[in-house]
Amino acid sequence: MEPPTSRAPPPLDPSPTTTKNPAATATSKTRDRDFLLHLEAYLAKRDGVDKVLKISRYAAKIILSSSLLPETLPLHRRLKGFESSVGLSRKAFRVGKFVQDVNAFRASHLDSGQDLILSLIAYGGEGIYYFVEQFVWLAKSGLIDGRHSRVLSKISAWAEFVGYIGSVNLKIRDLRRLREDEACVESSIEIATSRGINPKEEELKLRKLREKKLMKKMSVVQDLADGLMALADIRDGKGRLSAPLLLSSAGLVSALISTHKNWVSC
Numbered sequence: 008m009e010p011p012t013s014r015a016p017p018p019l020d021p022s023p024t025t026t027k028n029p030a031a032t033a034t035s036k037t038r039d040r041d042f043l044l045h046l047e048a049y050l051a052k053r054d055g056v057d058k059v060l061k062i063s064r065y066a067a068k069i070i071l072s073s074s075l076l077p078e079t080l081p082l083h084r085r086l087k088g089f090e091s092s093v094g095l096s097r098k099a100f101r102v103g104k105f106v107q108d109v110n111a112f113r114a115s116h117l118d119s120g121q122d123l124i125l126s127l128i129a130y131g132g133e134g135i136y137y138f139v140e141q142f143v144w145l146a147k148s149g150l151i152d153g154r155h156s157r158v159l160s161k162i163s164a165w166a167e168f169v170g171y172i173g174s175v176n177l178k179i180r181d182l183r184r185l186r187e188d189e190a191c192v193e194s195s196i197e198i199a200t201s202r203g204i205n206p207k208e209e210e211l212k213l214r215k216l217r218e219k220k221l222m223k224k225m226s227v228v229q230d231l232a233d234g235l236m237a238l239a240d241i242r243d244g245k246g247r248l249s250a251p252l253l254l255s256s257a258g259l260v261s262a263l264i265s266t267h268k269n270w271v272s273c
Contacts, residue, residue, distance in 0.1 A: 136170055
């Protein structure tokens, strides 16, 4: 989740909404960067390895849920074991990750009571989810009595789902601000063009704004996909929205989006 942002008063200057996202400002830098050096930097990050595992897991789940492989084949059993092992491995990468939500909340620009409430829901929910997931991992790895695993998983699923509700609302508010900033810059470009002035600086600002808006939209889609999977966990896989192939596809979409975000920001 990203910290909420506030608008800057000058119309021609991008607000913090347009400047504080590393993914938007780093996009141009990654284009000319050596691929192997970039890959090394990406895999050196916890989130980088986690997203590679996430793609692998949900790609395997799609194959398993789509019945492409008969259950009688040894490869089917191996793929199922691989998917389960990767799922447990990913939980290990969440150790201490709740601290990032604490810091994100501390860095938030809380300009109103609504900002405060949404930030508490978003970062509080995700922070509790990551905190409880540490104990889910310990239970599933055998250090804690496995009888607690179901209760812990249910708590983490609810916390995750609530967190995504707050996160989506925050990002929708950010998108509104971005659209307003975009309209201001577009207006400035039109005025400059009508006066025969080359609006090079404004065009650069507009491009960055549009990159940021695209990343924000992708982030909303990712939260919705992850929220769908959290809802399925809450409902114990029951209901139309809990079909294995649908959830696996949602997981893969989320993994690809987060991989792209992490790639352009590292």
